[in-house]
Amino acid sequence: MKIYLFAVVLIMPISLGADDRENTFHLSGAGEEANLDTAVYTDNxxxxxxxxxxxxxxxxxxxxxxxxxxxxxxxxxxxxRTRAELDYLKNLESVRSDDQKNAILRELKVIGMKIGAHEMGPMFEKETSLPETRKLLLAGMHDMEIIIFKTKNHFNRVRPTHLDPDIHPSIEVPGHPAYPSGHATQAHVLAYLFCELDPENSDDYLRSASQIARNREIAGVHYPSDSAAGQLLARQIVDRLLEHEGFRSLLEKARREWE
Structure with a gap:
């Protein structure tokens, strides 16, 4: 199974008519609101x-x-709300540190993420010491990825840089819509599953997931509302997975590795 998880990037075009191209990528002036609200992904x-x-x-x-x-x-x-979120992102950018930029780069791929004390790279290796846990995580992530991208395609939200040219991301802008945040969804799905396996360290897992989500805001590629939606989506995905008999069987096998 390939795990892309938003590591590959592309600056995305948006849907604008010929008469809409000037004075559209900023949020000043009530006369431009209609143009702003028609700015979406158009097609594949x-x-x-x-x-x-x-x-x-x-x-x-x-x-x-x-x-x-x-x-x-x-x-x-x-x-x-969007105006306030864009201002918030610019404030984050103004104090963005080298350590934060390094963390953002590490977390471009799932294997660079750390949830609680667990590095995801070794966790997904075939030679991992927790093979049943690996199976559990991969099973959840397969469906999660599909749901994320189909949901993004449904909402078609443009990235912050398309509404405010004064936002300067520390990474390239990903080549898919913004809402919900895929990284926030991914990190929280992993965190919620670790909470099922190791409830004593739940706070650490959730704290890590929240920081990964926030790092995407610090990077300038996601609105805070993208992150909140990603967390909500993750909670719903995991809740639905836990209703499935086959997935619960994987969970029980994985739990034995944590005893």
Whole structure:
């Protein structure tokens, strides 16, 4: 199983008519609100080509996930909420440190993440000392990835840089829509599963996931509302996984490795 998880990047185009291209990528002036709110991904041509296959893949465990998993709409591009979030991102950028930038780079791929005390790279190696845990995590992540990209495709939210040119990301802007944050979803799915395996360290797992999500805001590629939606999506994904008999069987086998 390949784990891309938002490591491959592409600057994304947005949907704008010829008359809309000037004075659109900023949030000043009520007359531009309509233009702002029509700025979305238009079709698959805007996507990183390596990620497009996720849009046609089917989940293995959560076969009816569309009926049970719901997210609220993201704030409108012209909303006061979005204005405040963009200002917040610029404040984060103004104090972005080298240590934060290094963490952001490490976390581009799942194998660079650390959830609690656990480095994900060794956890996903075939030679891991926790093979049943690896199976559990991979099973959950397979469906998670598909749900993330299909949900992103549904909401089609543009990245912060497309609304405010004064935001300067520390990494390239990913080639897929912003909402929900894939990194926030991914980190929290892993954290929630570790909480099932090792509840005594739940606070550490959740703290790590929250920091990974926030690092994407510090990087300038996600709004805070993307992160919040990612956490909400992760909670729903894990809750639905835990309802599945086959997944619960994987969980019980993995728990024995933590005794």
């Amino acid at each position: 041509a805007a996507w990183n080509p390596e990620l497009i296959p996720y849009l046609s893949k089917e989940t293995r465990i959560l076969t009816n996930w569309q009926e049970k998993i719901r997210l609220p709409d993201p704030p409108a591009n012209s909303s006061e």
